[in-house]
Amino acid sequence: xxxxxxxxxxxxxxxxxxxxxxxxxxxxxxxxxxxxxxxxxxxxxxxxxxxxxxxxxxxxxxxxxxxxxxxxxxxxxxxxxxxxxxxxxxxxxxxxxxxxxxxxxxxxxxxxxxxxxxxxxxxxxxxxxxxxxxxxxxxxxxxxxxxxxxxxxxxxxxxxxxxxxxxxxxxxxxxxxxx
Numbered sequence: 001x002x003x004x005x006x007x008x009x010x011x012x013x014x015x016x017x018x019x020x021x022x023x024x025x026x027x028x029x030x031x032x033x034x035x036x037x038x039x040x041x042x043x044x045x046x047x048x049x050x051x052x053x054x055x056x057x058x059x060x061x062x063x064x065x066x067x068x069x070x071x072x073x074x075x076x077x078x079x080x081x082x083x084x085x086x087x088x089x090x091x092x093x094x095x096x097x098x099x100x101x102x103x104x105x106x107x108x109x110x111x112x113x114x115x116x117x118x119x120x121x122x123x124x125x126x127x128x129x130x131x132x133x134x135x136x137x138x139x140x141x142x143x144x145x146x147x148x149x150x151x152x153x154x155x156x157x158x159x160x161x162x163x164x165x166x167x168x169x170x171x172x173x174x175x176x177x178x179x
Contacts, residue, residue, distance in 0.1 A: 003028060003029070003032055004029075004032055004113065004115040005113070006023075007023060007113050007114050007115035007118065008111050008112070008113045008114075009021060009047065009049060009111060009112050009113075009114060010110060010111045011049060011051060011057060011090075011110065011111065011112060012109075012110030012111065013110075014049065014051050015051070016051050016052060017050070017051065017052075018048060018049070018050045019048070019049045019050075019051070020046060020047070020048050020049075021046075021047040021048075021049070022044070022045070022046055022047075023044075023045040023046075023047065023118065024042075024043075024044060024045075025041060025042070025043040025044075025045055025065065025118065025122070026041065026042055027039075027040050027041065029041070029115070029118075029119070030067075030119075032115070033119050036119075036123075037069050037070075037123070037126070038067045038068070038069050038122070038123070038126070039068050039069055039070070039077070040067070040068035040077075041065065041066065041067035041068060041122070042065050042066055043063055043064065043065030043066070043067065043082060043122060044063070044064055044065055045061060045062070045063045045118055046060075046061075046062040046063075047059060047060070047061055047114055047118075048060040048062070055091060055092045055093060055107075056089065056090065056091050056092070057089075057090040058087065058088075058089060058090075059087070059088040059089075059090055059112070059114070059117075060085065060086070060087055060088075061084075061085065061086045061087075061088070061114075061117065061118065061121055062084075062085050063082065063083060063084050063085075063086075063118070063121060063122060063125070064082070064083040065081075065082060065083075066079050066080065066081050066082065067079070067080055067082055067122065067126065068080075069126065069130060070130075071130060071131055071132050071142060071143075072129055072130050072131050073131045073132070073140070073142050073146075073147070073150075074132070074142035074143040074146035074147060074150075075143075075146065076132070076142065076143045076146065078130055078131070078132055080126065080127075080130065082122060082125040082126070083125070084121065084124075084125045086117075086121045087101060088101060088102075088103060088117060089101055089102045089103070090102075090103050090104075090105060090112060091103070091104050091105070092104070092105055092106070092107045092109070093107060
């Protein structure tokens, strides 16, 4: 049995109106997605299905929790709080329009697996740059040993430039105005 099958919502048997589904996302969930930047996580997800008409449903995702991923600076674990709300419109019929928030299903379909949508919505909540925050004095809370190694590498690169000076013919390019 696929671990993501528990995220399958059988809407064919749902009557009109609002229906709620609770999901607890954990490490096993994130393991199911190849190359996931999220190593660990604990996110509570409330999926609300509002079935008003025969040819359309509104699916709301409310998420809150924490995810763990590597720090971009020191590669140590960084725990981030995530919370958000997303909507998905499910229509039945022929796929004519293309929209990231609209899913078109065949009228023969009777279930929707929301696992991929949950994963994508959580992934979109993660900032582009993930580093440990600074403390009250403005000092980095990253792994001190990793920062020390990075500093040595940075100094080493500067020394390398001094040993290998740049060809002076390239200096004229520094004066080019790109505006």
